[in-house]
Amino acid sequence: MSLQLFRVAPIFIQILLVWLVLMGMSARNIEAKCAFKAIFNFGDSNSDTGGFWAAFPAQSSPFGMTYFKKPVGRATDGRLIIDFLAQALGLPFLSPYLKSIGSDFRHGANFATLASTVLLPNTSLFVTGISPFSLAIQLNQIKQFKVEVETRHSTHSKGSKLPAPGIFGKSLYTFYIGQNDFTSNLASIGVSGVKQFLPQVVSQIVYTIKDLYALGGRTFLVLNLAPIGCYPAFLMELPHDSSDTDEFGCLISYNNAVVDYNNMLKGALRNIRKDLPKASVVYVDSHAVLLELFRHPKSHGLKYGTKACCGYGGGAYNFNQQVYCGNSKVINGQNVTATACSDPQNYVSWDGIHATEAANKLTAYAILNGSYSDPPFPLDNFCDIQPIG
């Protein structure tokens, strides 16, 4: 009897050890590591996860059709670049700071709203089509957010969906804003007029990063301006003659102005690195990715570049500025609706202004890779990247 135990025990212990090792290995696989515990995002419709619609709730289908299967306050058919980044870092989708019901801020907050600008808008949303939540307001909001996090922590508030006070130094700060500063004034003052105040746009972004650094922020990803000269909406709306379109059908003068702005932004971000020695200030050339998709959609598994999926009018651009995606309007006595294509996965442009989920995913992959960043910034150096399919 005792002899049997003696013979059995080592085998049992061996099995137990093997089991523990296997469990340890699988636990390590499940519990992915990431240096970033939260994301704080500043932006416009290109990264708004529902902030604008928390204040002005009227988003209609077919927005959200691909992934969420209903409108969720994102200006696309599915996920945005910021959604893919959150997923890749193993974090939940960002709750909009403006959304008071059902939000969870333990892994960050999204200050972006549709139609936001970097510079303060001259007048209200309803007059200019511009959001009141400009970058300066978004900066105020995160300052207030930090005060709330710190005071609630010190009063041991239970059950609050807020992060620990130390989160601000362990977060990724992302910026995807500036497009509305550029585009909302094009019709009135033209490219040359817009170019006059673009240096102010860049300095406001730089100023915001310095303020966030003072709050404890250390890692900043700044996405540059997209090639709006390839957007179906601007191809339809902006005055141009055929000599101003390139071989890919994009507007040369507008795209050149975007490139000038992007170079200015890149230079300014390089310059502030010496003032912020403990920070990573990263310029992200998402422009290059999108330009490539507009130019060669078929090389990346897509079919259409400068044609919108959701719109009215068909033709080369499928965009009519009188009736935006999801809306109906009586035009020439006929009630028309701007509806979605059945295959948004084949398009770069969702509604003439915003990218599809398909394009956003390809852009997110490029950002994660790091080779589109200055300096190169592969995120897998900081986190176990999760699949984003």
Ligand SMILES: *[C@@H]1O[C@H](CO)[C@@H](O)[C@H](O)[C@H]1NC(C)=O
């Ligand atoms: C904002 O308003 C000022 C004063 O009315 C005007 O001079 C300026 O051109 C406006 N800026 C834009 C971008 O419309």
Ligand SMILES: *[C@@H]1O[C@H](CO)[C@@H](O)[C@H](O)[C@H]1NC(C)=O
């Ligand atoms: C136009 O069509 C839409 C969609 O079918 C409908 O919801 C709307 O009420 C119609 N509008 C008018 C003025 O008939």
Ligand SMILES: *[C@@H]1O[C@H](CO)[C@@H](O)[C@H](O)[C@H]1NC(C)=O
């Ligand atoms: C990143 O992209 C470059 C260029 O396309 C490619 O050569 C490289 O293998 C990619 N790296 C990763 C980690 O995917």
